[in-house]
Amino acid sequence: MRKIFADLHLRLNVKDQAATSRMITKAASLGYRLIAVPLPPEISENEIAQLKAVCSGVKIDFASRVDLRPKTPNELLRALRRLRRKFEVICVNCENKQVARQAAKDRRVDLLNFSSLDFRKRFFDNAEAELASSSLAALEIDVRPLLVLEGASRIRLLSNLRREVAVAREFHVPIVISSGVSEEKLLRKPREMAALAFLFGLDEPTALKAVVEEPAAIVKRNREKLSPRFVAEGIRVIKEGKDS
Numbered sequence: 001m002r003k004i005f006a007d008l009h010l011r012l013n014v015k016d017q018a019a020t021s022r023m024i025t026k027a028a029s030l031g032y033r034l035i036a037v038p039l040p041p042e043i044s045e046n047e048i049a050q051l052k053a054v055c056s057g058v059k060i061d062f063a064s065r066v067d068l069r070p071k072t073p074n075e076l077l078r079a080l081r082r083l084r085r086k087f088e089v090i091c092v093n094c095e096n097k098q099v100a101r102q103a104a105k106d107r108r109v110d111l112l113n114f115s116s117l118d119f120r121k122r123f124f125d126n127a128e129a130e131l132a133s134s135s136l137a138a139l140e141i142d143v144r145p146l147l148v149l150e151g152a153s154r155i156r157l158l159s160n161l162r163r164e165v166a167v168a169r170e171f172h173v174p175i176v177i178s179s180g181v182s183e184e185k186l187l188r189k190p191r192e193m194a195a196l197a198f199l200f201g202l203d204e205p206t207a208l209k210a211v212v213e214e215p216a217a218i219v220k221r222n223r224e225k226l227s228p229r230f231v232a233e234g235i236r237v238i239k240e241g242k243d244s
Contacts, residue, residue, distance in 0.1 A: 006034035006036075006190075006212065007027065007211075024055055025058050027060065030190070033061060036219070037051065038091070039064055039087070064086075066083055068090065068092045069092075070099050077102070080108045089218060089219065092112060094114055095116065096123075097123045100128055101131060104128050105134070107136060113142070117145065119156065129168055132168075137173070140177075141164075141176070141178070142179065142180030143193055146199070147188075148186070161200035176218070194211050
């Protein structure tokens with residue numbers, strides 16, 4: 001079966017239509033067939049439809065995504081209530097431990113992203129992983145820092161990633177590898193993304209799963225939940241009408 005390679009964190013300036021089209025076309029030429037793009041919370045359905053049309057033109061499946069950066073757990077809860085039914089992928093950038101813990105245990109959160117290069121602000125530990133393992137949240141790792149950092153900064157980041165990946169695997173937390181890039185020159189082929197994962201402790205099958213199966217599973221699960229036929233976990237409307 002042909003692999004459907006995905007990048008759930010392609011950062012585009014959606015106001016610049018020409019640049020957006022070039023990035024999407026480049027992603028398609030590299031072999032991606034599913035992308036998610038972080039969008040402003042207030043974006044209109046019409047603007048999302050336009051992005052989907054651009055992707056459809058190059059045979060890429062488009063998923064809408066929103067990145068949340070809440071300062072408190074309550075701020076996160078308010079955002080989830082407001083946005084969960086609007087976007088297909090919700091990522092929480094965990095910038096303090098309280099938010100990280102709340103995000104990890106909330107089933108409305110798809111991705112946990114720890115973007116800080118300061119090890120004291122990377123909160124993915126055993127407690128975090130245990131919560132995430134029960135909620136289906138995945139640990140998202142962006143490769144962009146590995147492409148742009150050098151020297152000691154890159155070494156420290158790799159050390160942190162090795163620790164976090166080991167914890168995620170111990171607690172069976174899904175791992176998603178994304179690009180996190182906004183420039184064409186930093187885009188890499190899916191298998192090259194997977195190869196970078198060897199640097200922080202993923203073997204080939206797990207690394208490929210992180211750019212194929214795990215991203216696709218998140219999008220599929222949420223599309224089912226956003227369907228008008230969805231009632232609850234395991235319950236779907238099959239037929240409506242007097243004879244139902």
